[in-house]
Amino acid sequence: MVAVRWYLRFNLSYRDVEELLVERGVEVDHVTVFRWVQQFTPLLADAARFCRHSPGDRWFVDETYVKVSGxxxxxxxxxxxYGQVIDVLVSTRRDAAAARRLFRxxxxxxxxxxxxxVTDAAAVYPAVLDELVPQAWHHVxxxxxxxIEADHSxxxxxxxxxxxxxxxxxxxVIIAGHAFMQNLRRGHYEITIDTPPTQRAAAAFAELAKAI
Structure with missing residues (x-):
């Protein structure tokens, strides 16, 4: 849990986490750290979903870019x-199908x-919103x-x-895990809500570990 929390919280590589663990007497390969992150991040987020605050009624939706295998x-x-990350979706295409999956x-x-x-003026959104949330005001x-453009940073x-x-x-998994950690630290979960922000992630992971 400590290794996964460090990786999601700080700007560390898997090798960085490996080195920090060795300093604390725990010898693991960086590949093992990677496997821990992939295995336990979805479980932690799922265990926390029952104490997650409901998102607000004003949603900001946008796309950004990342490289996957080059x-x-x-x-x-x-x-x-309120700054809560509602959901994230990695897609090879920028089209209506991807936007529809995110909203659904x-x-x-x-x-x-x-x-x-609230979206940019991308042509894919009007039809998707008319289909899935026709009562919502589409603000462009x-x-x-x-x-949200600032939040991409x-x-x-x-x-x-x-x-x-x-x-x-x-x-x-990694991008969803980052969103989970971001929401946790911003107080969007009932768990550890009374804990100081600097201790919130550690306390939450200790509690969630018991659930998984």
Missing amino acids: VWHYVYRAVDQ RALSTLKVTPAEV ERYANNP QLKHRLRPMRGLQTDKTAQ
Whole structure:
């Protein structure tokens, strides 16, 4: 749990985590750290979902870019007006099918329907929103999507020290894990909500470890 938490929280590579563990008397290979992150990150996020706060009714949706095995991929991200990351999706294409998957998963998992969705002027969104959330106001004014565009920098900052994402599956786990950690530290889970922000992740991981 400590290794997974360090990797998701700090700008560390797997080899960095390996070295830090060795200093503490725990000898593991960096490949083992990678396997721990891939195995336990989804389990931790799933264990925490019952104490996650419901997102707000104003959703900001946008795409950013990451390289997976040397090829540019799109990362669809949605955040609410309080800074909670609603969901993320790694896709090889920037199209209506990818946007539809993001919204369908968020709507079915969170059981919350937005009253307003803010996007850029990409042509894929109007038809998807008319199909899935027809009652929501689709807001596309210039600069309205600045909050999520600024939030992309959190993800970019985390991915910078890595040597690249190798597969779509591992990319999805890591990027979703980053969103989980970001939400945890911002207080969007009931667990450890009264814990000081600097101790929140460690306390939450200790509690969630008992559940998995």
